[in-house]
Amino acid sequence: MFAEDKKIRVLYIDDELNNLLAFQASFRRRYKIFIASSSAEGMSILNDEKDIQVIICDQRMPQSTGVEFFQVIRKAFPDPVRILLTGYTDAEAIINAINEGEIFRYIKKPWDEFELQNAVQNAFELYTTRLQLKRKVSELQKTNDELNRFVYSTSHDLRSPLASAMGIINLARMENSVDDPNNYLGMIETCVNKMDAFIQKIIEYYKSIRVEDEYAEIDFESMLSETIAICRMQKPSVEFVLNVDQQVVFFNDPFRVSIIMDNLLSNAVKYSKPSTEAPKVEVNIKVDEYKAQIEIADNGIGIVEEHLNNIFKMFFRSTTHVNGLGIGLYIVKEALSRIGGDISVASAYSVGTTFHIMIPNFKKKKEDQESN
Missing domain, CATH: 3.30.565.10 (Histidine kinase-like ATPase, C-terminal domain)
Known part of the structure; x- marks a missing residue:
């Protein structure tokens, strides 16, 4: 027995009532099942239930094909993994399903219970992996943004003391207040200019990666x-x-x-x-x-x-x-x-x-x- 909140959430869409009831009877103890007899009803469930993990859809339905349904939902609901069922050996439908509907698996009807169970389990694992990856990417992006902002802010702050150092060097030269036979002031000036150039390059890089594209x-x-x-x-x-x-x-x-x-x-x-x-x-x-x-x-x-x-x-x-x-x-x-x-x-x-x-x-x- 699976705890209700641990069950895989599966949406099954099929215009044949017998298939819907058979799916429920076979998998109700294993999955949290939502059923729909049309694409419109399936879309309504997706809008109401935000955490559907696997979608199984029949290819041949009156209002739209399974491929057409997947093609419509894949942008609005990109996370659920999609499985296509069909009783027809239709090569064109398979190709369209892969290219346009971006399906995970193609299973022939009448479906084999063990095969379908494995497909749902594999689809759920893919769903979980994708979510984890998306979460990691989001975390990395946030960390990267924070680091970039820190570098940019620090670079700006560093330019102020460098400008002050250059001002002091120029003032010392104008007033001839420093005896500098070994040209130490010139060496300091070279180092300050090099540091300032480096900081400007960092600021330039930051702007290059952060400024929005504008044609x-x-x-x-x-x-x-x-x-x-x-x-x-x-x-x-x-x-x-x-x-x-x-x-x-x-x-x-x-x-x-x-x-x-x-x-x-x-x-x-x-x-x-x-x-x-x-x-x-x-x-x-x-x-x-x-x-x-x-x-x-x-x-x-x-x-x-x-x-x-x-x-x-x-x-x-x-x-x-x-x-x-x-x-x-x-x-x-x-x-x-x-x-x-x-x-x-x-x-x-x-x-x-x-x-x-x-x-x-x-x-x-x-x-x-x-x-x-």
Whole structure:
């Protein structure tokens, strides 16, 4: 005997009264049974009883087929596991049931009591596993959100004392109040700037994963011109070549596309060879109605082949000769993943690096959103 609150809750739908009574007679001691003689009645029970765990439905019914019923309820009631019964060997119905109704099992009528009992037990175990997984995912998401908020808040709080430290350094220099023959102030300033840059990258990453997607029109010529102007301040000796072929309207997330371009161009400048008389970064962009293909090539220090598979990992640095943070390319990869893009890299050490980026054009998606 099973305690009432421990019984598996099963909804059985069949337009034949004899089948309903036979199911009740066979399994009433084992399961908490709800029966319905039509799809409408079954839907009513699902609305009233929120914790149905297994649904068994006959395929051939007057108002709708079992597959059609499962197709209707699977979004409104995704948790109950679905089992289809039929007295017909109908291959098309089986295929539709799996593809459209997302059934767990297909059982022929007249059903075998032992087979059906095993199917219900397995369905219940799947139901329980799914709920546990959903609960764990929810808990992990909550923990991750709390951690992200903590990191973001802490990062903002850390920038205030860093700004104060920079102010004190500048004040000491202006007043010549510190005798600094070994340039300790310069060393402190370098460390403070490095820390501030790292904190800004953390804030940038947080915004990239937290800000909602927002599709808008992107003019690559204008966006890249602004980014290049900022990069020129970073290193005026670098020559930039920008070629944009954009004959169609392009829609995607301007915030994340800007993050991607900023990090890639900043890296190209940062990792240029000190010995090169003519450091160069070339950007080629080809836009069509489906995507934007972007190529960013430099003649910088390059990346050794064994490091190419690791450069998109957080905190990985391919060289110690430049004060990189090891987070920029990770942010690029995450932002591209969020907007449905892709990136690949080719590089030769001491020759240069070329990044190939694909970003989808969401013009049609934007039009569909506006029409709805």
